[in-house]
Amino acid sequence: MKSATKFIHAGVHPDPSTGAIMTPIFQTSTFVQDGPGKHKGYEYARTQNPTRTQLQNALAASENGEYGISFGSGLAATDTLLKLFKPGDEIISTNDLYGGTYRLMRKVWETYGLKFKFIDMSNADNISKHVTPATKMIWVETPTNPLIRIIDIKACAAIAKKAGALLAVDNTFASPYLQNPLDLGADMVMHSATKYIGGHSDVVHGCIITSNKEIADQLYFLQNACGAVPGPQDCFLLLRGLKTLHVRMQRHCENGEQIAHFLRQHSKVAKVHWCGFEDHPNYAIAKTQMRGFGGMISFELKDNTVAAAEKVLSSTKLFACAESLGGVESLIGHPASMTHASIPREERIANGLVDSLIRLSVGIEDAEDLIEDLKQALG
């Protein structure tokens, strides 16, 4: 099945009791049983909910996976995934990643005995050097947030396999339309579905998709045992968002390309990070593992100061200054003081996240209007 058909139909069925073509919002906390243990597959809404079941099936299909497990946020998904590991286990993670994921790993899970190494993965050979017998997972985010670096998923899968470790990929920036890590050898895909999958900036949600039954069973167990589950209304919004993912992503890619080229020739811009430039260090990998380059762009100013960045951020009229990304409307953010403020400045700068870096989530408005807005804000 091609992706346009898959996102609309795969994994979902009309409601068997009414024929409703859209999955109803089963706003109930419990399900009546004919007698103890005699039920229709649903007992209590933390454990299962029919709206969530349909969403989980649809999400699994979107990533060509067997099992989808949904959570109340992207971080709740990652938190649950990290519970697969034990004190002393080592996780190798990329050094350019969402600040909240870094905070969860460093400030929460390190205190429970997990060990993390944050390394540059833009050359996959660098990963092998860090593998030890304690390495149990490689955590990849690609494209990375916010420097749009590209990591070679196939190469990481080979390294993980050799090390007897799992490979998990945060696929939030690409979405299942542009990239399918399971097809490239990953064991698990994680999404902040708050972003492109939801697509309308009206829901917070996370999910993990896998085709490994043993991992899925553990994750379903943890989903119920720890309880970071989404509500049925949120699941409904995600089901609706997923149906238009392909058309939205096509426009995000088109607009992203125009804006990246506009920024690159601007006299006040020092550097543009976008994986569709042929001189991007990992363009060749992006071209093979992705179907398009997406709508996430970041850029540095020649005046490399927080003040200069703040001036641009407070001058845009269409681009709204806000955290998050992947919605139909364009957003502008300053990673150093917003999404990545939890990373110490020295570490941030050492990894290339400079003070003036500005991040754009290019929406699906008219590209000319967006360019006009950036022109006046940079001017």
Ligand code: P1T
């Ligand atoms: O916000 P939440 O749904 O919990 O997802 C966390 C998350 C995980 N992974 C990536 C790559 C992300 O970008 C995020 C959330 N990011 C933002 C809120 C942001 O503005 O970058």
